Amino acid sequence: MKTAVLLFTVVLIAVLSECEMVKFGQLCSGNSSNRRRTGDRWGQGQYGARRGDRVHQGLDIVCNDGATVYAPFDVKLNGKVIVYTDPKKAAINDGINLSGEGLCFKLFYVKPDKYSGVVKKGQRIGTLLTMQSVYPGITSHVHVQMCDKSNPTEFF
Numbered sequence: 001m002k003t004a005v006l007l008f009t010v011v012l013i014a015v016l017s018e019c020e021m022v023k024f025g026q027l028c029s030g031n032s033s034n035r036r037r038t039g040d041r042w043g044q045g046q047y048g049a050r051r052g053d054r055v056h057q058g059l060d061i062v063c064n065d066g067a068t069v070y071a072p073f074d075v076k077l078n079g080k081v082i083v084y085t086d087p088k089k090a091a092i093n094d095g096i097n098l099s100g101e102g103l104c105f106k107l108f109y110v111k112p113d114k115y116s117g118v119v120k121k122g123q124r125i126g127t128l129l130t131m132q133s134v135y136p137g138i139t140s141h142v143h144v145q146m147c148d149k150s151n152p153t154e155f156f
Contacts, residue, residue, distance in 0.1 A: 024144075037061070
């Protein structure tokens, strides 16, 4: 009997932990399910995808150029992100550091309305920059990268 109770308790804790896991709400207008970028001529959008001699350290969520980007949950805006040092990519060289729900993460290719303050879940953070102007034919997207560069996939 004690073994059955212990097993039930372990299973219940595992289920509750899974239910309480943070999940990102809708990031972009036009993509309510946070559909991920698969592959195009510029590569794959999953965490760990090869990028020549480097590895993709984020997860790409499909978002049309100019689309509204939303707060996935209540977040604190923690400043600007510079994505590139290459001046040829200036059109998409913006992003923002955010924190909320115990997570620290960055959104790339977003022009935020502001770089500090608090935004509630579902409220506008900004707009997606024109990825097509730098990478013609790419599936435009928001790049989600954890501050510690760990895999964000479990949060989607």
